[in-house]
Amino acid sequence: MTALSSYLEEKRLAVEAALRSALPPAEGPAARLHEAMTYSLMAGGKRIRPILAIAAAESCGADAARVMPAACALEFIHTYSLVHDDLPCMDNDDLRRGRPTNHKVYGETMALLAGDGLLTHAFRLIADNGHVPGVPAGAVAEVLAVVADAAGPTGMVGGQAADWLAEGRETGEAEVVYIHTHKTGAMIRASVLVGAILAGAPESRRAALASYGEKLGLLFQIVDDCLNVEGDAARLGKATGSDAAHKKATFPAVAGLPAAKARADALVAEARGALGTLNGHGGMLADLAEFVRRRES
């Protein structure tokens, strides 16, 4: 086991435990909502966004505990986006991580509400992070602005809308970059930045980490696109080839698979380069960029 893979496993387990206790209490008449939220939140996954926040905080000298509530918030938001994405009016997917999607189990109404609940409760967790010792005054408001911008109409939701509006028609590379940087990139960048803010990192370090996060975010989505073309469905836990079938705006579609892979390789180098100014403290983050490039699910 490499240093990175044992690091990822250790952090993933810590995040899983924190996620479970971050869920709001299961209340009487709405207990099934809680069940639906838990179903998707605890469905596994690599927990990349929380781990990025933790690794970024650690690269700035703070520990995982400093950022754990906000790290969980990032995963709540990611999960909500998957639940809403899978709905019949969006991608209408039956499988996610090898299991029936939320609406297949709980019905459309409960899946819609579970997504709404996960998104809203994420912001409660950001407020909670203000009570963690060592968090600088004002950091909660800063994190709140960064996360809301990355998740909302100027970020992920904007990217999803653009993606939907582009489906089935010709798109150029500029539009694909817009969709990718908004739909996926913004929250990846925010994850890194949240770690830096809660660690109290100075502006220059934040800027370096934000630049790293931007490269990583685009890399992440391009790798996703490539996996949809030639990945292993069993390993991915979802069908492949769906982007092409839906004429989705993707990098392989506009530039071809070899060019998409070359772009991914270049982004790994750029992401590592952005960490250059961190004087050796970005080690795990550099390895994470390689990991995102090589992932098979």
Add this chain to the structure above:
Amino acid sequence: MTALSSYLEEKRLAVEAALRSALPPAEGPAARLHEAMTYSLMAGGKRIRPILAIAAAESCGADAARVMPAACALEFIHTYSLVHDDLPCMDNDDLRRGRPTNHKVYGETMALLAGDGLLTHAFRLIADNGHVPGVPAGAVAEVLAVVADAAGPTGMVGGQAADWLAEGRETGEAEVVYIHTHKTGAMIRASVLVGAILAGAPESRRAALASYGEKLGLLFQIVDDCLNVEGDAARLGKATGSDAAHKKATFPAVAGLPAAKARADALVAEARGALGTLNGHGGMLADLAEFVRRRES
């Protein structure tokens, strides 16, 4: 024109202007998302929640400007809840405020995303309120926790889930109170509390206003229920009788219309009573309780 009606009109206009400028910029490929968000946000309405936040802040000696971004956030959240509520998988309503519902105009996908975008951007506006002069340090994190709890699985979303799960079967008064206090009451209470927090009100005044907000919230939903039974569809801008048709859990359904109205009258008195300790500074809030009782739309 009474003092209250001219107050409501003045504040409503101020809120409308602030809402319009609170919308995120209309970006290129996602411009239609912006359009869909604007369609529902600027569809009129009484803007009761923002006005409650403003009136509560004023009752604590602050002015409207102190709370305006968060007041807008409350209306963004209210609007998102209406857009998602109207979706085919929820109430499947065609009309809202006399106009076609969001999904009738923009389609289900865009309506889903417009709701997600409105909800998420609301939290950005709460962060923005931290920059308003006079806002106490730490108030943003407090407001964030109050609003997220009131809107999320322990509040509005939980109430919506319970409402959905109760539909079509027998319910008792306790379950109806649960649904009402969560689905509508929580955000009404939060609106009042947000004004008090941002005004820097001491704990005793906050508690009095929270109690007022609780009574007002339940009152609000009982009046809504009664209007659905005997209101004027043209004035309401939506169909009446739908609760009975869907066997919704409502006060008139479990207790009868006369008892529901008597409960509403009692709640007005209780809400006014909760303001008793505010030494005359709650005047507009007391009148607001009467207004909510008497409203016809």
